[in-house]
Amino acid sequence: MTFRAAYAAHFYFMAAIKTEKITYRKPGFWQRLRTGNLNDTQLGLLLLAPALITLFVVMLYPVLNVFWQSLRGEHLLRPWLGSPFVGLEHFQKILWGRNMVWDLQNLLSWRILGIATLLPLWWFAARGVLKRWTALAWTLTILVVFGFLLGLHPGDSGRWGDARFWNSFNITLLIIVLSVAGSFLVGLPMALLANITSPLRWLVRLAMLLPWAMPRVFTGLTFAWLFQSDYGVLNDLLARAGVNNLLQGVLEPNLIGAQGILWLSRVVPAIIAVNITIIWKTSSFVGLILLAGLQSIDKSLYEAATVDGANAWQRFWSITLPMLRPAIAVALIFRTLTAIQTFDIPYAMTRGAPGRSLETLGLYIYNTIQASNIGYAAALSVVLFALSLGITILYLRWIYTE
Amino acid sequence: MSRQSPFTARLFTNIGLILLIVAGLFPAIWLILTSFKLDGELVRLPITYWPDAATLSNYVQVFERNPFARFLLNSFVVSLGATLICVLFAALAGYALARLRIPGRRLILTGIVMTSMFPALVLLVPLYRLFVGAEIPGLGISTPNLLNTYWALIIPYVALSLPIATLILTSFFQLIPEDLESAAMVDGSSRTGALFRIVAPLSAPGMVTAGIIVFVNSWNEFLLALTFNTSLMMRTVPVGITFYQGEYAFPWAIISAAVTVGIVPLVALILFFQQRIISGLTAGGVKG
Secondary structure: OOHHHHHHHHHHHHHHHHOOOOOOOOOOHHHHHHHOOOOHHHHHHHHHHHHHHHHHHHHHHHHHHHHHHOOEOOOOOOHHHOOOEOOOHHHHHHHOEOOOOOOHHHHHHHHHHHHHHHHHHHHHHHHOOOOHHHHHHHHHHHHHHHHHHHHOOOHHHOOEOOHHHHHHHHHHHHHHHHHHHHHHHHHHHHHHHHOOOOOOHHHHHHHHHHHHHOOHHHHHHHHHHHOOOOOOHHHHHHHHOOHHHHHHHHOOHHHEOOOOEOOOOOHHHHHHHHHHHHHHHHHHHHHHHHHHHHHOOOHHHHHHHHHOOOOHHHHHHHHHHHHHHHHHHHHHHHHHHHHHOOOHHHHHHOOOOOOOOOOOHHHHHHHHHHOOOHHHHHHHHHHHHHHHHHHHHHHHHHHHHO | OOOOOOHHHHHHHHHHHHHHHHHHHHHHHHHHHHHOOOHHHHOOOOOOOOOOOOOOHHHHHHHHHOOHHHHHHHHHHHHHHHHHHHHHHHHHHHHHHHHOOOOOHHHHHHHHHHHHHOOHHHHHHHHHHHHHOOEOOOOOOEOOOOOOOOHHHHHHHHHHHHHHHHHHHHHHHHHOOHHHHHHHHHOOOOHHHHHHHHHHHHOHHHHHHHHHHHHHHHHHOOHHHHHHOOOHHHOOHHHHHHOOOOOOOOOHHHHHHHHHHHHHHHHHHHHHHHHHHHHHHHHHHHHO
């Protein structure tokens, strides 16, 4: 290229830039990344990418996959069938039965109890104390709980397509109610005590953090040994306190062995033992959340109340509890969601024994997978997922409306 | 408060404190006492509280009956790996969510936190399928079989702890004053430069907090470890311990010794990082 041509080209380019015929290419993505000139959205997406990709692949994809698998009848012991599309057959088997005629007694008791709890609820709703939607949500919950716990569930009479599912559903519901309520009742005083400055504070904290950090399996094994009916320390302590002799006449004789209550080999004691174990393991978590709630309460509120002559009990009811409400809600949500998935502790303590009385929903799903019935296990997982989703939505409604 | 309160109130408080400490620590103490007893002493009536003849044979048995050292190593590798990856991912995401003006960032945070309610049980079947390894349709390549490798546990543990770690680190980054960063940028440092020179060192405590919680979560996980890593040499501690009990026999002394060894790292963590764990747990809890 001659000098003249280059000279002419220079002027041509200058003119072209002025008239915006040619624009310089903007620096590319990687160049701007190197020089640190990305805008917020680009940098943000770049930083969020690893976390979001992990969550998509490991959490979201499996959930969608489970929904899909639940419609197919894969069974690893019958590989020649492949995984045929069966539609909602699994759900029909889980949620419905062969002969759904309720007997009159069950129906009556269910109706009476339902009406007895629903009437005040709707009375409050009509008076405007409760929001309509809240009342409706609680109505549904009560119907489900009363329906399955008291009336609708006919036990092993075989009317349900899958009585084993309803058994596991009931025990899971029972564990949710007992252990969440229990861990809250233990966790609240725990938080109040841990809030006090005392020379033993570090020991209190250790006593609260140890149950939290202890693996659930270890907890289950430890408590299985404590509850052991012949050589367990609990029965020994009960015997020393004289409780054993007291119980001898009161309890049914088949619940009591030579050394005391047969904790893990009879149904009702086993349910109590497992719940106590779960409460020991989880109440410290509730306590820690409530402790944080306590520490965020403005101290001047208490001083004002004391000046006005309120005693400790009144201060607790009218300041501490209302101010703790958000922390209580959070603790309850977390606890309920973990209680739905109860698996480790019953597995470690009794593997669901005696019989199948402690087979929670989680254990049932695990056993179904072990029995190679993959499609059915997926359908059960969908039910579990729907249950936790429903409970979360219910709680969130409760938080946001009040 | 305690200065003015009457004697009975103080008495009740102290009784409550002692009750709390005893109830919290007694199972662990009983476990340790049991682990020093001989088998014969365990099945003798009346039961003894203090071991008659303290013995270390149970601890020897723990390592002889099963490759317990290997279980410990597996647990350490899996938990540490999951912790490092999870905290890295969560720190990046947390910084983006706390500082950058991204459209819909509250929605993204809510979405991430909501995934923590997905039951691990639901993930069991699809993740098993994913980890078995299968040919990707159309590409002609297949994913590796991850079962009985450390990755089969590290990957789900990262995902399971990501929500809580992201939450902790997001709220932690929000506490670091933004002025520090803008000052660095005015001084000629780029945004990424400011991130690595100013924000990363300041956020180290938050990362430690999140890391401990991820570590404890991963160390404790049982269901996925039980299902994905079935070969003896790849078991983690919680799974390995359940294999000491036979079909009918429960060697309680050995199980107690194994559990005692298994909780030593956790107790050490608690003793060193008490305050941090509490602040981390509650930061996650109160915000969520």
